[in-house]
Amino acid sequence: MALRHRAPGTGEAGPGTVPGDASVARAMRRERWIGWGAQALLVAAVLGGVAWLGQHALETLRARGVRSGFDFLGQPAGFEIGEGWLDFEAGQPFWRAFLAGLINTVRAAVPAALLAVALGTLLGVGRLASHRLVRGACTVYVEALRNVPLLVQLLMAYFALTQLLPAAADALQPLPGVWLSKSGLTVPWPVQAPDGGGWTLEWPERSTFNVSGGAALSPEYLAIVAALGLYTAAFVAEIVRAGIASVPAGQVAAARALGLAPRQELRRVVLPQALRVIVPALTGQLLSLVKNSSLAVAVGYPELVSVANTSLNATGRALEGIAIVMAVYLGLSLAISAGMNVYNARVALRGWR
Numbered sequence: 001m002a003l004r005h006r007a008p009g010t011g012e013a014g015p016g017t018v019p020g021d022a023s024v025a026r027a028m029r030r031e032r033w034i035g036w037g038a039q040a041l042l043v044a045a046v047l048g049g050v051a052w053l054g055q056h057a058l059e060t061l062r063a064r065g066v067r068s069g070f071d072f073l074g075q076p077a078g079f080e081i082g083e084g085w086l087d088f089e090a091g092q093p094f095w096r097a098f099l100a101g102l103i104n105t106v107r108a109a110v111p112a113a114l115l116a117v118a119l120g121t122l123l124g125v126g127r128l129a130s131h132r133l134v135r136g137a138c139t140v141y142v143e144a145l146r147n148v149p150l151l152v153q154l155l156m157a158y159f160a161l162t163q164l165l166p167a168a169a170d171a172l173q174p175l176p177g178v179w180l181s182k183s184g185l186t187v188p189w190p191v192q193a194p195d196g197g198g199w200t201l202e203w204p205e206r207s208t209f210n211v212s213g214g215a216a217l218s219p220e221y222l223a224i225v226a227a228l229g230l231y232t233a234a235f236v237a238e239i240v241r242a243g244i245a246s247v248p249a250g251q252v253a254a255a256r257a258l259g260l261a262p263r264q265e266l267r268r269v270v271l272p273q274a275l276r277v278i279v280p281a282l283t284g285q286l287l288s289l290v291k292n293s294s295l296a297v298a299v300g301y302p303e304l305v306s307v308a309n310t311s312l313n314a315t316g317r318a319l320e321g322i323a324i325v326m327a328v329y330l331g332l333s334l335a336i337s338a339g340m341n342v343y344n345a346r347v348a349l350r351g352w353r
Contacts (some may be wrong), residue, residue: 007230039108057319072315073098079310081302083218092180094351096313101307102328108224108303109290115229116289117282120236127241146234151295158223158299168210177203179211185222189215221303224293232289239281243274270309283340287333304328 061068073095081088086100123239126138145153162182166172171181180187186204193200204214247270255269294305304325312321 009241050219052124061319065261066315068319069317070320072311072317075315077311078314081307083221083302094315097307098304098312098324098328101304103304104301104307105290105293105303105332108221108228108296108301109293110224111291112228112232113286115225116232116236116285119229119233121240123233123237124240124244127237128244139247140211142234142237145231145233146221146238150227150292151233152299154223154227154295154298157227158219161219169206169208171206171211173206177214179204183210183216184219185239186211186214187217187219218301220296220299223299224296224301224303228289232285235285236282239278239285240274242281243276243278244270244278244290249275272347279340279344279347283337286336286340290332290336291329 058068074093076091077088077094077097077136078090079095079097080090081100084100085103086096086103088097088100123138123141126134128143129135129138161184165180165182168179168181168183170182171179171186173179177188188201188203190199191200191202202213204211251269251273252265255265260268293303296303297306297309302304304322308321310323312318315321
């Protein structure tokens with residue numbers, strides 16, 4: 001006697017149906033809805049608890065005569081931010097100061113992340129090199145930098161830039177048009193042509209007392225980018241090394257049997273498979289790098305935490321200032337996680353191109 005399958009939403013059974021399929025499907029849907037409902041209730045309970053705690057804190061502050069609320073964001077800040085892509089003056093509101101701090105955070109985190117990934121990949125490959133000197137040098141770098149606190153490395157980088165380099169009048173020129181001194185790094189930069197017809201490259205020049213022209217990067221900025229990038233590169237190197245080591249030896253043997261050069265073997269066979277292991281762990285390191293950028297306050301770089309500290313000292317709105325910083329870092333972390341998850345799904349399905 002042939003079994004019939006009951007088509008969804010009909011009362012008829014079709015061929016191959018096992019009795020009770022419809023009941024099982026209904027039970028699974030019911031469990032799924034129950035799970036979603038439980039998660040929604042949990043989220044609502046957490047949000048309600050946070051809202052209650054916030055309201056209770058505000059009422060306690062008001063009872064003690066402490067002003068509270070976010071109305072201060074529209075008031076003049078009364079301080080200046082001398083560095084960054086967004087110009088900020090004392091008469092502008094606090095919300096613009098926080099925005100300038102956020103932009104400065106991104107301005108430091110992005111090049112540091114690029115440095116960490118590029119250098120970490122080279123170090124990870126070098127850790128598996130057959131040449132003993134290369135392997136040993138990469139191992140020393142990784143073990144030394146990841147076992148020294150980032151704050152210590154940041155301070156070392158800052159003092160090296162401000163104490164060991166010459167003054168601006170005696171600036172070093174490592175490359176044509178590039179000047180390095182204790183005042184920072186000055187590089188060529190595109191500017192509007194005098195006739196308004198387009199852009200031209202402005203080359204910095206050293207004068208008797210300083211370096212003028214081009215774009216100047218402060219020693220505080222250079223210190224945080226270098227420290228973040230070099231420190232995180234040590235951890236990225238171990239992730240890359242572990243990812244490459246996870247590729248089966250048979251895949252490498254097959255690549256060599258096809259006559260691929262070592263560079264082709266690494267690019268076309270090893271790394272595409274290693275990325276499935278590398279990307280999830282790399283996401284965590286990028287998140288840590290962005291959050292570690294808050295240490296820039298130690299060297300006076302005006303990133304988000306530095307601006308928040310100055311703002312709460314000026315207004316006394318400590319709770320509100322900290323809440324803004326937490327919300328911004330949460331948003332940055334979620335954005336990075338979302339982007340890396342999309343890339344991870346692409347790599348997992350199609351490999352690396």
